[in-house]
Amino acid sequence: MLNPFFLQGSKGEQNLVQDLINEQIKMYGIDVHYIPRRFVTKKTVIEEVIQSKFDSAFPIEAYLISYDGYGGQGTLLSKFGIQDVDELILVVSKERFETYIAPLIKNLPNIELSTRPKEGDLIYFPLGDRIFEIKYVEHESPFYQLQKNYVYELKCELFRYEDEDFDTDIDQIDDNIVDQGYTKTFTMVGSGSTATAVTSVVNGAVSYISITNRGRGYTSTPTVAISSSPSPGGTAAGIATLITGIVDLCDPTGTGYRVQGVQLTNPGYGYTISPKVAFYGGGGEGAEAVSYISDGSIGIVTVTNGGSGYITAPQVSVVGSSATSAEVYSSITNGIVTSVTIVNSGAGYTESPTFIFSNPYMVGFGTYQYNETVIGSASSTTAKVNSWNANTNILELMNISGDFENDELVVGQESQAVYKIRIIEEFDITDPYSSNDEIEEESDAIIDFSEVNPFGMP
Amino acid sequence: MFEYFYHEIIRKTVIAFGTLFNKIQIRKTDDSGNVVSVIEVPLAYGPTQKFLARLEQSPDLNKPFQMNLPRMSFEISGINYDSRRKTTATQTFLSHSISDKSDIRKAYMPVPYDIDFELSIMTKQNDDMLQVIEQILPYFQPSYNLTVDLIESIGEKRDIPIILNSINMQDDYEGDFSTRRALIYTLRFTAKTYLFGPVSTDNATSDIIKKVSIGFVSGESNKSPTRELTYTVEPQATKNYTGTIVTNISNDVEVSDTTIEVNSASDISSKSYITINNETLYVKSKVSNKLTVERGQYNTPISLHVSGSEVKSITAQDNLLIEPGDDFGFSDSFV
Numbered sequence: 001m002l003n004p005f006f007l008q009g010s011k012g013e014q015n016l017v018q019d020l021i022n023e024q025i026k027m028y029g030i031d032v033h034y035i036p037r038r039f040v041t042k043k044t045v046i047e048e049v050i051q052s053k054f055d056s057a058f059p060i061e062a063y064l065i066s067y068d069g070y071g072g073q074g075t076l077l078s079k080f081g082i083q084d085v086d087e088l089i090l091v092v093s094k095e096r097f098e099t100y101i102a103p104l105i106k107n108l109p110n111i112e113l114s115t116r117p118k119e120g121d122l123i124y125f126p127l128g129d130r131i132f133e134i135k136y137v138e139h140e141s142p143f144y145q146l147q148k149n150y151v152y153e154l155k156c157e158l159f160r161y162e163d164e165d166f167d168t169d170i171d172q173i174d175d176n177i178v179d180q181g182y183t184k185t186f187t188m189v190g191s192g193s194t195a196t197a198v199t200s201v202v203n204g205a206v207s208y209i210s211i212t213n214r215g216r217g218y219t220s221t222p223t224v225a226i227s228s229s230p231s232p233g234g235t236a237a238g239i240a241t242l243i244t245g246i247v248d249l250c251d252p253t254g255t256g257y258r259v260q261g262v263q264l265t266n267p268g269y270g271y272t273i274s275p276k277v278a279f280y281g282g283g284g285e286g287a288e289a290v291s292y293i294s295d296g297s298i299g300i301v302t303v304t305n306g307g308s309g310y311i312t313a314p315q316v317s318v319v320g321s322s323a324t325s326a327e328v329y330s331s332i333t334n335g336i337v338t339s340v341t342i343v344n345s346g347a348g349y350t351e352s353p354t355f356i357f358s359n360p361y362m363v364g365f366g367t368y369q370y371n372e373t374v375i376g377s378a379s380s381t382t383a384k385v386n387s388w389n390a391n392t393n394i395l396e397l398m399n400i401s402g403d404f405e406n407d408e409l410v411v412g413q414e415s416q417a418v419y420k421i422r423i424i425e426e427f428d429i430t431d432p433y434s435s436n437d438e439i440e441e442e443s444d445a446i447i448d449f450s451e452v453n454p455f456g457m458p
Numbered sequence: 459m460f461e462y463f464y465h466e467i468i469r470k471t472v473i474a475f476g477t478l479f480n481k482i483q484i485r486k487t488d489d490s491g492n493v494v495s496v497i498e499v500p501l502a503y504g505p506t507q508k509f510l511a512r513l514e515q516s517p518d519l520n521k522p523f524q525m526n527l528p529r530m531s532f533e534i535s536g537i538n539y540d541s542r543r544k545t546t547a548t549q550t551f552l553s554h555s556i557s558d559k560s561d562i563r564k565a566y567m568p569v570p571y572d573i574d575f576e577l578s579i580m581t582k583q584n585d586d587m588l589q590v591i592e593q594i595l596p597y598f599q600p601s602y603n604l605t606v607d608l609i610e611s612i613g614e615k616r617d618i619p620i621i622l623n624s625i626n627m628q629d630d631y632e633g634d635f636s637t638r639r640a641l642i643y644t645l646r647f648t649a650k651t652y653l654f655g656p657v658s659t660d661n662a663t664s665d666i667i668k669k670v671s672i673g674f675v676s677g678e679s680n681k682s683p684t685r686e687l688t689y690t691v692e693p694q695a696t697k698n699y700t701g702t703i704v705t706n707i708s709n710d711v712e713v714s715d716t717t718i719e720v721n722s723a724s725d726i727s728s729k730s731y732i733t734i735n736n737e738t739l740y741v742k743s744k745v746s747n748k749l750t751v752e753r754g755q756y757n758t759p760i761s762l763h764v765s766g767s768e769v770k771s772i773t774a775q776d777n778l779l780i781e782p783g784d785d786f787g788f789s790d791s792f793v
Contacts, residue, residue, distance in 0.1 A: 041489055041494070048585055050586075079504035081525060129522060163495045180523065226764055278762045278764050280735045382494075399494075402493045432515045433500055433515055434502060439476040446607045
């Protein structure tokens with residue numbers, strides 16, 4: 001029979017014990033952050049939360065059960081790389097959780113169960129700057145002293161990171177996911193500059209070359225040969241362009257290449273009659289062309305400034321007084337104009353015409369912030385910023401929702417930074433465990449995917 | 459007894475096997491079906507040096523997370539002789555490298571070996587695992603062929619079937635809450651590869667036969683035989699090998715032309731062969747800088763040659779540079 005002179009669990013006694021426990025935890029405990037899990041996507045049938053978000057963190061005092069060190073198996077090397085199997089057991093006050101954290105998280109969207117600490121939520125442990133996942137919440141230890149339980153015992157193990165979204169606005173927590181996941185590297189257009197080029201006026205130059213027979217069966221670009229000029233050093237030169245997809249009796253599948261045209265890299269000078277044009281090599285045969293000459297044509301076009309920031313080769317206008325306007329095309333490498341080829345060198349120029357290149361994208365601005373959301377203006381793809389280098393214009397993104405498009409703007413939702421994509425790199429797995437790139441690089445040298453087994457797969 | 463050789467065939471087989479599982483992605487969607495995350499699954503050969511793993515994966519000791527998932531790991535689990543693919547052990551063959559056809563080596567027939575692999579996949583969620591598995595399994599019926607350049611020096615490309623033997627599914631979700639769920643699938647494969655013995659380091663036949671002579675001998679019973687006639691055949695190049703340009707043509711040469719004019723014919727002799735672009739021509743005679751030629755020799759295409767085209771002559775020096783595998787003609791003589 002219980003002692004009738006004690007109440008064995010009156011409200012006052014229970015409150016006293018709770019207050020004493022709260023005091024003890026506040027005196028001997030440490031401050032941790034409680035990070036509730038928000039469910040982004042939950043699959044039915046195969047019951048799983050496949051996408052989670054952690055965007056809030058609440059400081060709360062907790063008593064560390066063992067100051068001797070982490071529990072668990074410590075650091076292991078497995079076939080899946082190094083695993084830190086560290087465990088932690090924390091005690092938090094039941095009253096403090098229910099009166100402080102529960103009201104703050106109960107109205108957050110996609111929070112399942114706010115009345116108690118729950119499995120799957122995270123604890124930020126500041127002493128080790130590490131993030132633990134709650135595996136199990138023990139609510140009956142100590143067991144009903146004065147008919148009530150006063151604490152939650154949180155059994156935690158280090159979190160296994162996949163691609164969860166961390167955006168708690170607490171830098172110590174959010175910076176833990178730098179280079180942890182799967183990023184993609186983008187080279188953005190910074191402040192571009194416009195290219196410039198000059199030329200001269202020459203007489204007896206090849207004005208253009210007309211293809212009279214495309215030939216067939218080319219596998220690579222044939223060499224273009226043009227008759228030598230009577231004037232020493234005045235021989236014209238050109239580059240053939242190819243076309244595929246033409247279906248006829250010679251090529252029923254349309255997979256072979258034919259000569260589409262010739263672009264002049266040098267129109268030459270001093271020709272008195274139209275030079276012959278021949279094609280050699282390239283694996284095909286039959287291509288034929290004729291040339292036409294004229295006076296007052298443009299000569300070799302020299303790029304004096306390649307500019308920068310071009311995503312596609314800029315259009316070039318030839319401005320000058322002439323009987324027939326010249327027509328030229330530019331080509332770029334790494335965003336810089338490297339050459340200008342001539343389709344028609346024109347006729348009747350008395351002075352060197354000027355070239356006007358279309359402008360590159362020149363209005364990129366701002367500084368992307370770490371972990372902010374960015375959105376592609378055309379694709380609407382979203383991602384988070386892993387890093388931004390303003391000097392190299394390299395933007396690393398993580399948590400990517402789809403495929404960004406070349407040439408689209410990437411807009412930072414917090415910084416308002418806007419830059420245009422110039423180059424999209426392949427996936428860059430920053431996980432040091434990964435050997436994907438090395439395997440691919442080595443396999444390129446030894447595996448021949450062009451080989452086809454005529455007998456099919458066994 | 460044995461000479462040193464190491465073709466890295468097992469290593470190449472490991473790389474080839476790993477390539478099959480590179481670039482596998484996991485995509486996650488929200489409730490509306492929009493993709494919210496794309497992950498490329500990291501892949502690595504599991505066995506590694508412990509200190510290296512520690513240095514690379516825990517450089518600052520204090521990992522904020524236990525590990526990253528998903529991950530795929532593969533390793534060799536066994537090497538077995540495959541007697542069903544056995545060939546004659548003493549048989550040899552000659553082959554040349556892909557880059558240099560004249561570099562011909564002798565090798566013995568390879569020995570067939572099966573290399574067993576284990577591919578382990580660990581994911582955080584079953585949904586991830588199913589995505590990975592579904593991207594792998596359809597390619598194996600039950601095998602997938604890879605063409606691997608096992609020995610570059612002899613250009614030995616072999617089809618290596620990778621056969622999927624079994625799939626072991628481990629999903630430990632039961633038990634108390636102190637143990638995490640472990641979701642690991644293990645796929646077992648066999649790669650039917652070939653191991654090669656030593657390949658001759660010397661060029662097996664570095665040259666073509668340069669001269670063949672046949673003597674006709676006659677004699678009588680009471681008279682010692684004497685050699686009456688010797689017929690000699692030597693290979694003759696059909697194209698220029700030295701790359702030496704002797705002159706350039708000074709006028710355009712149409713397809714129907716049999717007379718061509720060059721800048722200087724001093725280095726061209728009559729009754730010799732020259733090449734212009736891809737065409738070989740026979741110089742019948744020359745007068746000053748004009749050559750009378752026969753076009754399209756050795757079945758080379760007769761084509762237009764523009765003025766300024768390079769003229770190369772075919773000389774005895776080119777005959778010595780004919781490479782095995784090339785077409786060539788013959789010159790003969792009687793003595």
